[in-house]
Amino acid sequence: MQKISSALSLPLYSVAATRQIEQQAAASLPPHTLMQRAGLSVARLALALAPHAQRIWIACGPGNNGGDGFEAALHLHQWGKTVLVTWTGLPGGKAEPPDAQAARVRALAAGVTLATEAPQDFDVCIDALLGIGARLDPHRAGSALMRQWLALMQASQALRLAVDVPTGLDADTGFSSSAVATKSIAACAHPERAAGIFTLSLLTLKAGLFTASGRDGAGQVWFDDLGVKPAATPEPCAWLLGADRAAQPPRRKAAHASHKGSFGDVAVLGGQSGTAATTHMTGAALLAARAALHAGAGRVFVALLGQAGPTVDLLQPELMFRAPDALDLKRQVVVCGCGGGEAVKSVIAKLLSTAARAVLDADALNAIANDTQLQTQLKARHGRAYSTVLTPHPLEAARLLGSTAAAVQADRLAAARELAQRFQCVVALKGSGTVIAAPGRETMVNASGNALLATAGTGDVLAGMLGAYMAGGLEAFEAACGAVFAHGRRADAWASQRPGQALTASALAAL
Numbered sequence: 001m002q003k004i005s006s007a008l009s010l011p012l013y014s015v016a017a018t019r020q021i022e023q024q025a026a027a028s029l030p031p032h033t034l035m036q037r038a039g040l041s042v043a044r045l046a047l048a049l050a051p052h053a054q055r056i057w058i059a060c061g062p063g064n065n066g067g068d069g070f071e072a073a074l075h076l077h078q079w080g081k082t083v084l085v086t087w088t089g090l091p092g093g094k095a096e097p098p099d100a101q102a103a104r105v106r107a108l109a110a111g112v113t114l115a116t117e118a119p120q121d122f123d124v125c126i127d128a129l130l131g132i133g134a135r136l137d138p139h140r141a142g143s144a145l146m147r148q149w150l151a152l153m154q155a156s157q158a159l160r161l162a163v164d165v166p167t168g169l170d171a172d173t174g175f176s177s178s179a180v181a182t183k184s185i186a187a188c189a190h191p192e193r194a195a196g197i198f199t200l201s202l203l204t205l206k207a208g209l210f211t212a213s214g215r216d217g218a219g220q221v222w223f224d225d226l227g228v229k230p231a232a233t234p235e236p237c238a239w240l241l242g243a244d245r246a247a248q249p250p251r252r253k254a255a256h257a258s259h260k261g262s263f264g265d266v267a268v269l270g271g272q273s274g275t276a277a278t279t280h281m282t283g284a285a286l287l288a289a290r291a292a293l294h295a296g297a298g299r300v301f302v303a304l305l306g307q308a309g310p311t312v313d314l315l316q317p318e319l320m321f322r323a324p325d326a327l328d329l330k331r332q333v334v335v336c337g338c339g340g341g342e343a344v345k346s347v348i349a350k351l352l353s354t355a356a357r358a359v360l361d362a363d364a365l366n367a368i369a370n371d372t373q374l375q376t377q378l379k380a381r382h383g384r385a386y387s388t389v390l391t392p393h394p395l396e397a398a399r400l401l402g403s404t405a406a407a408v409q410a411d412r413l414a415a416a417r418e419l420a421q422r423f424q425c426v427v428a429l430k431g432s433g434t435v436i437a438a439p440g441r442e443t444m445v446n447a448s449g450n451a452l453l454a455t456a457g458t459g460d461v462l463a464g465m466l467g468a469y470m471a472g473g474l475e476a477f478e479a480a481c482g483a484v485f486a487h488g489r490r491a492d493a494w495a496s497q498r499p500g501q502a503l504t505a506s507a508l509a510a511l
Contacts, residue, residue: 001041004205004221006447007491009245011236013130015171015203018420022203025228034226035064035099038202039071041224042163045125045200046076053081053123059149060087060104061129061167062142067100068163068202069128070107077112084113086149089249091141093273118152125153127162132171132206162199165206166217171181172237174433185425202226210445211412211433232350238413241436241444243489246351247482250472261297264471267332268464269324269351270363272341281311284339284362284460291464291509292335293405295483297471301329303426305343311316328476329355337364338460352377357387361463365392369399375423382424387476389421389426391463397429406444407437417440428466430459434484440479449488450495457505462487466508 006159060066136379197219271285303324339365400449416429416437469479
């Protein structure tokens with residue numbers, strides 16, 4: 001059993017692949033072995049997380065997830081804990097899976113208490129209601145009872161452990177299918193709650209635990225492969241991006257005799273301003289430029305879109321200001337769109353046709369989404385061996401796909417892959433568990449970062465960091481992985497070193 005952290009990259013599997021591994025293992029093992037191993041693992045983790053707990057409530061569902069719960073109850077009861085199990089029973093006309101039935105019979109025969117109502121007081125609660133193959137459908141028999149029990153768990157300060165996946169969370173996508181689960185996710189934003197929420201993923205690690213609502217719903221994730229080493233393992237659906245596969249900034253391994261030209265040039269094109277502008281967003285471009293400088297770019301140029309913007313950054317005088325038409329688009333890595341507003345439309349066509357390496361963010365993406373000719377130009381960049389990284393948030397991704405933000409969030413991995421395939425470029429779909437996709441590459445789900453990044457300007461910082469990584473010589477996909485991970489790691493370090501203190505984009509850029 002292992003605790004999942006951001007140190008190591010690990011394969012993530014779909015529900016279909018997990019079922020395939022499960023079937024292969026079950027065919028070569030004695031009956032009920034996998035469930036017995038799963039129940040023992042759950043019991044051991046519960047005891048390790050709360051060694052002094054005495055009263056343990058296990059809510060069991062009608063399927064194999066409930067069977068895992070009954071197996072855990074048997075062990076905890078035998079170890080001297082006061083265990084109470086509530087069981088939903090079986091939906092009308094449905095048969096209990098053989099493994100689950102055997103586990104329930106064994107637990108009750110050993111003296112485990114089965115009740116119809118949840119206890120008033122408990123030190124630990126274990127969610128063994130629904131596993132990877134079921135959703136908390138309001139029309140499903142027993143759903144009302146499950147919702148009631150989940151609400152009690154979520155209202156309690158007791159440690160909560162989910163078996164395999166939290167009930168109501170889609171194991172493939174991280175989409176929360178229930179109102180109760182959504183309330184739980186909101187509650188998890190509070191550190192005192194999140195610190196007591198755990199999930200034990202069994203047999204495989206599921207992608208949905210690490211993106212969309214998954215990270216909040218699952219809390220701290222543990223993993224047990226149940227001793228199964230399949231001879232023919234299916235391909236992972238994605239990889240959890242850890243520090244071992246996140247490219248380091250180019251300066252980390254630089255020769256002593258390096259000079260500023262060794263680390264490349266970044267040009268930030270954006271920051272609409274001027275007397276005709278209805279909004280002034282110079283700050284977005286400056287944030288991206290400062291981030292590029294602190295991430296290791298040799299030189300950083302700022303080309304503001306407007307006539308009334310500053311010509312020097314007094315807080316960062318190393319930045320060099322240029323007119324947009326003075327940029328060397330073929331040699332520089334161009335970060336375009338940060339605060340660009342409507343003015344970005346005047347430069348985006350030339351950039352797409354000329355810039356050999358580009359990071360497109362914010363208003364650059366919105367301009368492309370609204371213009372089919374620009375979309376054609378974006379697609380054509382791949383054929384010219386140009387490098388392109390798109391960094392959309394869910395709404396910007398939805399505009400590019402002709403979809404909705406809700407649809408993007410419902411399956412973030414699929415949305416990122418579709419964008420990458422459609423435009424033949426690297427995509428970093430921002431959000432909880434940022435997804436990095438590119439044609440022909442393994443999809444990565446970022447393991448670093450936290451809610452401190454949910455503030456204005458942090459996306460501009462990421463775009464600037466990405467530009468610096470590319471300018472230093474990393475190819476687009478590796479640069480995206482490295483910058484996204486480092487961006488989240490900075491927020492993690494801030495949370496650890498300055499608990500309770502807000503993180504601004506300006507501070508993030510300078511870390």
